[in-house]
Amino acid sequence: MTSTPNPIPSLTLTQTQTQTLTPIAATLTAITRRASLGLLLAGALLAFAPALHAEPTRGGTLTLLLPSEPTALVTVGNVATPILSVSAKVTEGLLKYDYDLNPQPQLATAWQVSPDGTVYTFTLRQGVKWHDGKPFTAADVAFSIGLLKKIHPRGRNTFANVSAIETPDDHTVVLRLTKPAPYLIRAFVATETPIIPKHIFDGADPLTNPAISAPIGTGPYKFKEWVRGSHIVYERNPDYWDKPKPYIDRLIVRVVADPAAAAIAFETGTVDLGYRTPVPLADLARLKAVPTLRFETRGNSYSYNVTRLEFNLDEPHFKNEKVRQAVAHAIDRNVILKVVNYGVGQVAYSPIAPGLKTYNDPTPSPYAFDLKRANALLDEAGYPKGADGVRFRVPLDYNPIGADGARLADYLRTTLARTGIAVTVRSQDASAFIKRVYTDRDFAFTTNGASNLFDPTVGVQRLYWSRNFIKGVPFSNGTHYQNPQVDALLEAAAVENDPARRVQLFKEFQQIVARDVPDLNLYQPEFITIANQRVHDHSLTADGVESNLADVYLQ
Amino acid sequence: MNPQRAARTLGLSVIQAIPTIIGVILLSFFLLQAVPGDAADVIAAESGSATEAGMAAMRSHFGLDRPVLQQLEAYLGNLASLNLGVSPRYNLPVSDLIFSRLGNTVLLMFSALGCALAAGIALGAVMASFVGRWPDRVLSLAALLLYSTPGFWLGLMAIILLSVQLGWLPPGGVSTIGSPATGLAHALDVARHLVLPTLALAGFYVAIFARLTRAAMLEVSRQDFVRTAHAKGLAPAAVALRHVLRNALIPVTTVAGLNFGTLLGGAVVVETVFSWPGLGRLAYESVMARDYVVLMGILVLSSLLVIVANILVDLLQTLLDPRIRAH
Numbered sequence: 001m002t003s004t005p006n007p008i009p010s011l012t013l014t015q016t017q018t019q020t021l022t023p024i025a026a027t028l029t030a031i032t033r034r035a036s037l038g039l040l041l042a043g044a045l046l047a048f049a050p051a052l053h054a055e056p057t058r059g060g061t062l063t064l065l066l067p068s069e070p071t072a073l074v075t076v077g078n079v080a081t082p083i084l085s086v087s088a089k090v091t092e093g094l095l096k097y098d099y100d101l102n103p104q105p106q107l108a109t110a111w112q113v114s115p116d117g118t119v120y121t122f123t124l125r126q127g128v129k130w131h132d133g134k135p136f137t138a139a140d141v142a143f144s145i146g147l148l149k150k151i152h153p154r155g156r157n158t159f160a161n162v163s164a165i166e167t168p169d170d171h172t173v174v175l176r177l178t179k180p181a182p183y184l185i186r187a188f189v190a191t192e193t194p195i196i197p198k199h200i201f202d203g204a205d206p207l208t209n210p211a212i213s214a215p216i217g218t219g220p221y222k223f224k225e226w227v228r229g230s231h232i233v234y235e236r237n238p239d240y241w242d243k244p245k246p247y248i249d250r251l252i253v254r255v256v257a258d259p260a261a262a263a264i265a266f267e268t269g270t271v272d273l274g275y276r277t278p279v280p281l282a283d284l285a286r287l288k289a290v291p292t293l294r295f296e297t298r299g300n301s302y303s304y305n306v307t308r309l310e311f312n313l314d315e316p317h318f319k320n321e322k323v324r325q326a327v328a329h330a331i332d333r334n335v336i337l338k339v340v341n342y343g344v345g346q347v348a349y350s351p352i353a354p355g356l357k358t359y360n361d362p363t364p365s366p367y368a369f370d371l372k373r374a375n376a377l378l379d380e381a382g383y384p385k386g387a388d389g390v391r392f393r394v395p396l397d398y399n400p401i402g403a404d405g406a407r408l409a410d411y412l413r414t415t416l417a418r419t420g421i422a423v424t425v426r427s428q429d430a431s432a433f434i435k436r437v438y439t440d441r442d443f444a445f446t447t448n449g450a451s452n453l454f455d456p457t458v459g460v461q462r463l464y465w466s467r468n469f470i471k472g473v474p475f476s477n478g479t480h481y482q483n484p485q486v487d488a489l490l491e492a493a494a495v496e497n498d499p500a501r502r503v504q505l506f507k508e509f510q511q512i513v514a515r516d517v518p519d520l521n522l523y524q525p526e527f528i529t530i531a532n533q534r535v536h537d538h539s540l541t542a543d544g545v546e547s548n549l550a551d552v553y554l555q
Numbered sequence: 556m557n558p559q560r561a562a563r564t565l566g567l568s569v570i571q572a573i574p575t576i577i578g579v580i581l582l583s584f585f586l587l588q589a590v591p592g593d594a595a596d597v598i599a600a601e602s603g604s605a606t607e608a609g610m611a612a613m614r615s616h617f618g619l620d621r622p623v624l625q626q627l628e629a630y631l632g633n634l635a636s637l638n639l640g641v642s643p644r645y646n647l648p649v650s651d652l653i654f655s656r657l658g659n660t661v662l663l664m665f666s667a668l669g670c671a672l673a674a675g676i677a678l679g680a681v682m683a684s685f686v687g688r689w690p691d692r693v694l695s696l697a698a699l700l701l702y703s704t705p706g707f708w709l710g711l712m713a714i715i716l717l718s719v720q721l722g723w724l725p726p727g728g729v730s731t732i733g734s735p736a737t738g739l740a741h742a743l744d745v746a747r748h749l750v751l752p753t754l755a756l757a758g759f760y761v762a763i764f765a766r767l768t769r770a771a772m773l774e775v776s777r778q779d780f781v782r783t784a785h786a787k788g789l790a791p792a793a794v795a796l797r798h799v800l801r802n803a804l805i806p807v808t809t810v811a812g813l814n815f816g817t818l819l820g821g822a823v824v825v826e827t828v829f830s831w832p833g834l835g836r837l838a839y840e841s842v843m844a845r846d847y848v849v850l851m852g853i854l855v856l857s858s859l860l861v862i863v864a865n866i867l868v869d870l871l872q873t874l875l876d877p878r879i880r881a882h
Contacts, residue, residue: 072646079602080601081601153602156606157606207643207646227655228652228832229655229833230729250733254732256727257827257830258827258828261711261827261828261830264714264715265726267719268718268722270728428591429592429843431591431600431843431845432592433600434592434596434597434599434600435592435596439596440591470607472607473599473606474599474603
């Protein structure tokens with residue numbers, strides 16, 4: 001998944017299911033305010049190092065490019081990428097995160113997690129005002145989290161363990177959990193848990209509220225105008241709580257749907273900033289020669305993607321473990337990365353993305369590239385080569401969101417032909433693909449992308465947990481993988497409060513999945529942010545350009 | 556023109572328009588039902604996140620949990636009261652979504668069609684006048700090249716030359732965003748943005764109209780009345796313009812009217828390449844998003860637009876040739 005908007009899948013537990021989780025007894029360690037402060041300082045120094053070289057200049061207009069138009073301007077009920085791109089400019093979160101996902105203050109100035117991991121206390125920033133002049137208080141936070149738990153596509157799961165939201169005073173919010181949720185502290189970024197004004201959203205249906213497309217927030221930019229199909233205009237919020245920020249006068253978000261036109265827009269200086277590799281990978285080399293452009297890879301660590309090959313374990317051929325192992329032996333991840341993704345990224349062997357360094361298991365696949373072994377396994381599996389050299393024929397469906405899907409399908413067709421598996425590539429649009437795979441289950445294998453998000457419990461568990469095989473729910477357990485041992489490990493890790501023990505559980509889980517090959521994790525694409533040389537400090541946090549862009553300045 | 560005859564032409568066209576529009580609605584509604592996946596699938600695909608409860612809530616929010624015929628009935632009921640419905644995806648009335656873009660599309664359509672007709676007829680007339688000689692040969696070759704060049708490629712090449720290399724024209728958009736210009740300055744700004752998409756969209760039709768004008772003029776010039784015109788001593792230019800070209804315009808205008816619909820379709824690509832916020836792009840997005848309320852709104856409106864264009868052609872033809880009457 002590279003140059004186009006991308007699915008950011010997440011955990012798909014239903015509430016009743018989460019309640020039946022069985023926690024494993026463990027040493028519970030506190031994520032205390034003091035511990036996170038140390039990390040925070042280190043992170044802050046690291047994050048703001050690039051800002052030291054120059055004094056930010058005031059003024060100017062920044063034009064941000066988006067490849068497709070958002071359907072709303074706040075990530076309340078929909079977390080499609082274009083909405084994520086704009087939401088935080090107006091609507092902020094309690095926390096922001098450095099590149100390594102250590103929390104830093106935003107609307108919360110301090111936070112504390114109880115040693116048993118079930119009580120979260122946030123101290124809120126004082127003197128913050130909504131864009132309409134009303135004061136920001138704990139009631140807004142409590143209302144937002146309560147609403148997100150009900151209607152946010154991931155909120156239903158992220159906040160599933162939250163049993164009570166208390167507001168002891170106007171600037172304190174306490175979340176009480178029924179059991180620990182070790183991923184929760186990383187979920188308070190503006191786009192994931194947007195804090196919206198209670199006085200605007202209370203009472204009415206939030207999905208049809210006009211403030212969804214004309215947002216009111218606490219952020220550095222005020223919404224001014226949305227010309228549908230063309231652009232969105234934001235103006236500097238002069239009363240922003242973090243003075244003298246923001247530095248720029250105006251932020252224009254411009255929709256350029258054609259990737260070639262996007263490349264030209266960067267070249268001519270019509271747009272200043274774009275992220276998630278906004279141009280075709282084939283154009284990157286040419287653009288890198290343009291003297292006015294700068295390229296940045298940091299600021300993409302809030303969510304890593306992995307491009308994967310998913311088998312349908314109910315399909316007669318791929319039901320057989322030997323056939324799946326043969327496919328694993330037939331692919332060369334380094335070649336895939338080079339020919340499919342122009343070498344932009346790194347190979348991945350395990351279900352957890354290499355970017356999630358703490359949890360990723362870097363051990364290479366037990367089934368290394370070996371065509372002879374692949375052919376032998378297929379012979380053993382009872383699929384001898386016919387007179388035409390073909391053992392059997394299968395269709396391959398690729399996820400059309402992202403340009404790399406079709407290229408990957410072409411590679412697979414070629415390489416599998418060398419083992420006698422004749423692949424027919426089928427193409428369809430996103431909606432048809434989703435229906436085919438998750439509702440009709442009319443497929444043999446697919447190439448798909450999965451975003452790991454900020455934690456494996458949120459981003460990875462849904463793909464392998466047998467309880468999450470739910471027909472009709474996209475980005476659930478599409479392979480129909482079921483292994484009781486894996487289920488137990490995932491369920492334990494979801495509530496494990498001891499970080500070291502949690503890492504161990506995830507490592508064990510990855511080893512089992514690598515052996516079972518319900519899917520093949522292939523590579524983690526690297527997202528590239530393109531900026532005009534006059535744009536500075538656009539990617540200081542884990543969510544980079546998706547952040548509120550309060551620090552950005554032009555020079 | 557005889558006003559009575561014009562009124563009759565108009566009346567007949569309007570009567571023919573109503574079943575056409577109903578047909579368009581029914582056809583597009585059932586075609587969309589047959590397409591795999593629905594609006595909730597698309598939103599889930601875009602978000603990459605979904606739960607069973609979330610999918611159900613979304614379907615009920617979109618009204619997709621109702622029986623198909625009930626959805627159609629509700630839509631037709633709305634339409635009868637001139638209400639195009641509300642798009643739950645955009646949380647906006649469909650009429651707002653469409654009318655905010657209609658102006659851009661109509662501007663581009665008429666500018667492209669106007670340019671294509673003017674250039675096509677002029678080139679065709681030149682080709683017919685010099686038939687078989689070098690201007691005819693050169694222009695025929697040029698027309699063939701235009702005919703076989705895809706509009707988006709023409710557009711991209713024009714952007715690279717005129718926008719990137721020479722910096723004369725803006726590469727996309729409908730006007731300079733955030734420019735305070737009003738009045739004439741604004742019109743000039745829009746005109747500058749209009750040049751490249753017009754060229755890209757018109758290219759193909761210039762070729763069609765030029766070839767058509769040439770063939771029609773050659774055909775007409777062999778008719779008896781042309782010989783009579785020459786015989787009574789009219790200047791060759793007068794014969795060509797007043798007698799030959801005027802009669803040759805009948806097939807050209809017919810084809811122009813027919814091509815109006817095709818032009819709307821071709822606009823999708825050009826609108827994408829030039830980031831032109833028009834209906835074509837919106838239609839494409841609504842298909843991909845399975846947002847059938849928006850798509851049907853656009854189809855109803857564009858069928859109206861095509862019908863209006865054809866009425867105009869009918870009227871123009873009764874003007875060009877008084878023998879043509881409404882049947």
